[in-house]
Amino acid sequence: MRWLRPGKGALVLPPLVFVGVLLLLPVAFISLYSVGLRTNIPGMPTAFSLSNWSDFLTGGGGAFRGRFVYSMEIALVVSVLTTIAAYPLAYFLAFVARRGRYALLLVLLAPFFTSYLLRVIAWQIILNNNGVVNSLLWTLHLRPHGSAISWLIYSNFSVALVLFYTWIPFVSLPIFVVLENMDHRLQEAAADLGASRAATFWRVTLPLSLPGVIAGFVFVLIPTTGEFITPLLVGGPNNQLFGNSIQAFFGDTPNWNYGSVLAIALIVVVIVLTLVFGRFLQTDLRAEARPGQ
Amino acid sequence: MRLTTRLGAAGLAVYFWAFVVFLFAPLVVLLIFSVNKSPTPTLPLSGFTTKWFHEAFGNGTLTGALVRSIGIALVAAVIATALGIMASLGLLVLRGRAAALALTVLLLPLVVPYICLAVGLLILVQEVGARPSLAAVVLGHSVIVLPFAILVIMPRLRSLDPSMNEAAQDLGASPLAALRLITLPLLAPALVSSAIICFVTSFDEFAIASFLAPSGQPTYPVFLYASARTPALLPEVIAIGALIIAGSLLLVVLAEGGRRWAERRLVGQTAAAPAEAQEAKDDQSSGEFAMVNG
Numbered sequence: 001m002r003w004l005r006p007g008k009g010a011l012v013l014p015p016l017v018f019v020g021v022l023l024l025l026p027v028a029f030i031s032l033y034s035v036g037l038r039t040n041i042p043g044m045p046t047a048f049s050l051s052n053w054s055d056f057l058t059g060g061g062g063a064f065r066g067r068f069v070y071s072m073e074i075a076l077v078v079s080v081l082t083t084i085a086a087y088p089l090a091y092f093l094a095f096v097a098r099r100g101r102y103a104l105l106l107v108l109l110a111p112f113f114t115s116y117l118l119r120v121i122a123w124q125i126i127l128n129n130n131g132v133v134n135s136l137l138w139t140l141h142l143r144p145h146g147s148a149i150s151w152l153i154y155s156n157f158s159v160a161l162v163l164f165y166t167w168i169p170f171v172s173l174p175i176f177v178v179l180e181n182m183d184h185r186l187q188e189a190a191a192d193l194g195a196s197r198a199a200t201f202w203r204v205t206l207p208l209s210l211p212g213v214i215a216g217f218v219f220v221l222i223p224t225t226g227e228f229i230t231p232l233l234v235g236g237p238n239n240q241l242f243g244n245s246i247q248a249f250f251g252d253t254p255n256w257n258y259g260s261v262l263a264i265a266l267i268v269v270v271i272v273l274t275l276v277f278g279r280f281l282q283t284d285l286r287a288e289a290r291p292g293q
Numbered sequence: 294m295r296l297t298t299r300l301g302a303a304g305l306a307v308y309f310w311a312f313v314v315f316l317f318a319p320l321v322v323l324l325i326f327s328v329n330k331s332p333t334p335t336l337p338l339s340g341f342t343t344k345w346f347h348e349a350f351g352n353g354t355l356t357g358a359l360v361r362s363i364g365i366a367l368v369a370a371v372i373a374t375a376l377g378i379m380a381s382l383g384l385l386v387l388r389g390r391a392a393a394l395a396l397t398v399l400l401l402p403l404v405v406p407y408i409c410l411a412v413g414l415l416i417l418v419q420e421v422g423a424r425p426s427l428a429a430v431v432l433g434h435s436v437i438v439l440p441f442a443i444l445v446i447m448p449r450l451r452s453l454d455p456s457m458n459e460a461a462q463d464l465g466a467s468p469l470a471a472l473r474l475i476t477l478p479l480l481a482p483a484l485v486s487s488a489i490i491c492f493v494t495s496f497d498e499f500a501i502a503s504f505l506a507p508s509g510q511p512t513y514p515v516f517l518y519a520s521a522r523t524p525a526l527l528p529e530v531i532a533i534g535a536l537i538i539a540g541s542l543l544l545v546v547l548a549e550g551g552r553r554w555a556e557r558r559l560v561g562q563t564a565a566a567p568a569e570a571q572e573a574k575d576d577q578s579s580g581e582f583a584m585v586n587g
Contacts, residue, residue, distance in 0.1 A: 012383025026413025122319035226406025
C-alpha cells in the first residue's frame with residue numbers, strides 16, 4: 001500500500017476512518033439486523049435468516065412493496081416535473097439575463113438555504129383546511145365559508161407540490177452550469193448554417209445541455225426516494241412514503257429487523273441510481289461539462 | 294443571431310419572476326403571520342402584534358432547543374471543516390485509484406438517505422452500549438456535512454499556486470508552518486463558506502436528531518416538528534421561524550458578498566493576472582461555489 005506511506009496523502013485517513021465508523025459501520029449493522037444476525041426483539045434468537053427479506057420481496061409484506069412502488073412513482077413524477085420546470089429558469093439565467101445572472105441565481109437559490117422544515121410548515125399553513133388558500137377563497141366569496149378544497153392538503157397533490165417547491169432551485173443549478181459553459185460558437189454556427197431559433201434549440205442547445213438536465217433530475221430523484229418529512233406534515237395516511245415505513249419500524253412499533261430490510265432496500269436503490277447516473281453527476285460537480293462530452 | 298426573440302426573452306423573464314414569487318411566497322406567509330394577532334394562521338388578517346415574539350422568547354423549551362441546535366451546529370461545522378481540510382490536502386497528493394476510492398467513500402454521506410443513516414446510527418449507539426445523546430447527534434451531523442466541506446474546500450485548494458507553499462518551505466518554514474502561514478490563510482474564504490454551509494445544514498437537520506436526541510433534549514427542528522402539530526404552539530413557532538428565515542436570507546447575502554470580496558482581495562494580492570482573466574476566474578469560482586452549495 002504505497003499510498004499509505006507517511007506524507008500528506010495520509011491526511012486523508014482520519015476523515016476516512018470517521019466516515020467508516022459513522023457511516024459504513026452503521027450500514028453494516030443494518031445489514032446484520034436485516035438477516036437476523038442481531039435483533040432488538042427480546043427473546044428472539046439471533047441466527048441467519050432471510051425470512052424478513054422474503055416477506056418483503058415476495059411474501060406478506062405487500063403493503064411495503066406497495067409503499068415502495070408509490071414512493072418511486074412520486075419521486076419520478078416530481079423529478080420529471082421539476083426538471084422540465086427548471087430548464088427555462090436556467091435558460092433565462094444563462095442566455096437572457098447576461099448581466100447580474102449570478103445575483104439572480106442567488107435570488108433563485110436563497111429559499112433553498114432557509115430551513116426545510118419551516119418551508120414545509122409554511123406550506124401546511126397555506127394549504128390546510130382553514131389555511132391561507134381556503135380562507136382567501138372564503139374571504140373573496142369564491143367558495144362558501146367553511147367548505148375547504150378536499151385535495152389541497154393530505155393528498156398526492158400536496159406531497160408532490162411541496163417536493164416540487166423544495167427542489168426546483170436546486171435542479172436549475174446544474175442545468176445553468178452546463179448552459180453557462182456551453183461553447184456559444186456552436187449555436188452561432190447552427191444559425192449561420194440556416195437553423196431557425198427553434199431548430200438551434202432542439203438540435204444544438206438541448207442535446208448539449210443533457211448532462212446538466214440528467215444531473216438535475218438525479219439531484220431530485222435520489223433525495224426524494226428517501227423522503228419522509230414532507231408526507232408527515234402535508235400527507236395523509238395514504239400518502240406516506242417508503243421512508244415513513246422505515247421510520248415507523250424504528251419508532252412507535254419497533255421491529256429493527258424488518259425495518260433494516262427496508263432500509264437496506266432503500267440504500268441499494270439509491271446506490272444503483274447513483275451508479276447509473278454517476279457519470280453525469282461527476283461531470284457536473286467538476287463543472288467541466290463541455291460540448292462533446 | 295440572438296438565441297431568443299424579444300418576445301421569447303420577455304416570456305422567459307415573466308416565467309422566472311413568477312417562480313421567484315412562488316419560491317418566496319411561503320416565506321412571506323410566515324413573516325406575515327408572525328405579526329398577526331389571531332393565534333390561528335388564517336385570513337382575514339386580524340391586526341398587528343409582536344406578542345408572539347415575546348411569548349416565543351419566554352418559552353424555555355423553545356429557546357433551550359434553539360441554543361442546543363446552535364451548539365450542535367457549531368461543533369459539527371468545526372469538526373467537518375477540520376476533517377474537510379485534511380481530506381482536501383490528502384486528496385491533492387493522492388493519485389489514481391486510491392484518490393478516486395477515497396473521494397467516493399468521503400462523498401458517500403451525500404448518497405445514503407438520512408433516514409437510513411439515522412436508524413443505522415441508532416443501532417450503532419445501542420450496539421456500543423451507549424444511549425442516545427447530543428454528542429451522538431453532533432457526530433451524525435459531522436458525517437453528513439463532511440462532503441459539503443470537502444466540495445467547498447477542495448476546488449479552492451486546487452486553484453492555489455503550489456509554488457507559494459514551496460517557496461515558504463524553501464525559505465525555511467516547516468511544512469506545518471507553511472500550512473499555517475500560507476495555505477490556510479489563502480483558504481480562508483472557502484473555510485468560512487464551508488463552516489457556514491455545515492452550520493446551516495446541521496442546524497436544520499431533522500432525521501438524525503429525531504432518532505438520536507434524548508427525549509428531554511429536543512433540537513430545534515425536533516421541537517419544531519412536535520409543535521407544528523400542536524395548534525397552541527404554532528404562533529410561537531411561526532414567530533421564531535420568521536426570525537430564522539430572515540436571518541438565513543441575510544446570511545446567504547452576506548456570505549456570498551463577503552466571499553466575493555475576500556477572493557477578489559486575495560486574487561489581487563497574490564496574482565498579477567490581467568484583469569480579464571481575474572474576472573473569468575471569479576465567475577468560474579462562483580459557479581463552482583454555487584454548484585457545491587446547492
